Amino acid sequence: MDLGLKGKVAVVTGGSVGIGLGVARAFAREGADVLIAARDGARAEESARTLGGEFPVRVVAQACDVATAEGCAALIDAARREFGGCDVLVNNAGTGSNETILEAADDKWQAYWDLHVMAAVRLARGLAPLIAQRGGGAILNNASICATQPLWYEPIYNTTKAALVMLSKCMATEFIPMNVRVNTVSPGLILTPDWVKTARQLSEPTGGDWQGYLQGVADEHxxxxxxxxxxELADFMVFLCSPRAAYAVGGNYFYDGGMLRTI
Ligand code: NDP
Structure with a gap:
């Protein structure tokens, strides 16, 4: 299926590794140019070089912290400078947490709010008008199944990702008159290098069977x-951002191997 993304420009936050890198690669495979953002500029540059070598498209890296206003401004400027705007924004940068509500200090809550919610607000404010100027496109916010079905050990993650789902819904209604479709994806367990690293660490004291550890997590959830x-997830996300998903507006799409236990 031709997704109709050839010649388009996609901005992917957290595009240097894991899910974001997979999404950037899937866009590049479709013939779209990609702007990837991450704090570690060297790793982002390396990923951009790799993708640029794999596909005949332009892949540019921008080092920035999207949890800050300055970082978002730098990314918006880069989209304008390098590509004259963009057609797609994927708000993907994010990270898990580990705390109790009784012990977590205010600044920890603030940091996750800035990363999971304010980054999406600030980038949409800057980029949605640019997307509209080019005739319209899509914004996809990467939340998590935890926004709906929480994991007990990460209340700040669960709460801020739930806020992102609501933000996404509000954006969808506000932006559709500009022909900018906004949706959310809520993944379940997706095997990234970070999951492998965690599994190696946690299984080390008991013999190092990290694959067994991961299988246990999958079996449980x-x-x-x-x-x-x-x-698998990247293909799903890129489809949602493509004109082939033209009637998808304001949805929250679970991609979780049956992890969600409600209807
Ligand atoms: P990774 O930790 O593998 O990658 C995170 C990416 O985001 C990196 O490129 C990282 O680069 C970047 N990043 C993190 N913080 C910032 C920041 N402040 N500014 C700019 N870039 C940043 O994560 P995953 O690929 O696992 O997850 C991606 C998204 O998917 C997250 O939002 C996560 O919550 C969500 N998700 C993941 C699931 C999973 O099972 N893996 C399941 C459900 C949702 P750098 O460190 O250089 O900034």
Whole structure:
């Protein structure tokens, strides 16, 4: 299926590794130019170089912290400077947490709010008008199944990702008259290098069977009894951003191997 993304420009936050890198690669495979953002500029440059070598498209890296107003401004400027705007924004940068509500200080809540919510607000404020100027496009916010079905050990993650889902819904209604479609994806367990690193660390004291550890996590949580791959999720996300998903507006799409236990 031709997704109609050839010649388009996609901005992907957190595009240097994991899900974001997979999404950037899937856009590049479709013939779209990509602007990837991450704090670690060297890693982002390396990923951009790799993708640029794999596909005949332009891939540019911008080092920035999207949890800050300055970082978002730098990314918006880069989109304007390098590509004259963009057609797609994927707000993907994010990270898990680990705390109790009784012990977590205010600044920890603020940091996750800035990363999971304010980055999406600030980038949409800057980029949605540019998307509209080019005739319209899409914004996809990467939340998590935890926005709906929380994991007990990460209340700040659960709460800020739930806020992102609501923000996404509000954006969808506000932006659709500009022909900018906004949706959310809520992934379940997706096997990234970070999951592998965590599994190696946690299984080390008991013999190092990290694959067994991951299988245990999948058995406990996902009906399908395996992790999803980055490639599987990336294909789904890129489809949602494409003109082939033209009637998808304001949705929250679970991609979780049956992890969600409600209807
Ligand atoms: P990774 O930790 O593998 O990658 C995170 C990416 O985001 C990196 O490129 C990182 O680069 C970048 N990043 C993090 N903080 C910032 C920041 N402040 N400014 C700019 N870039 C930043 O994460 P995943 O690929 O696992 O997750 C991606 C998204 O998917 C997250 O939002 C996560 O919550 C969500 N998700 C993941 C699931 C999973 O199972 N993996 C399941 C459900 C949702 P750098 O460190 O250089 O800034």
């Amino acid at each position: 996902a009906a399908i009894k395996r992790f999803g791959t980055v490639e």
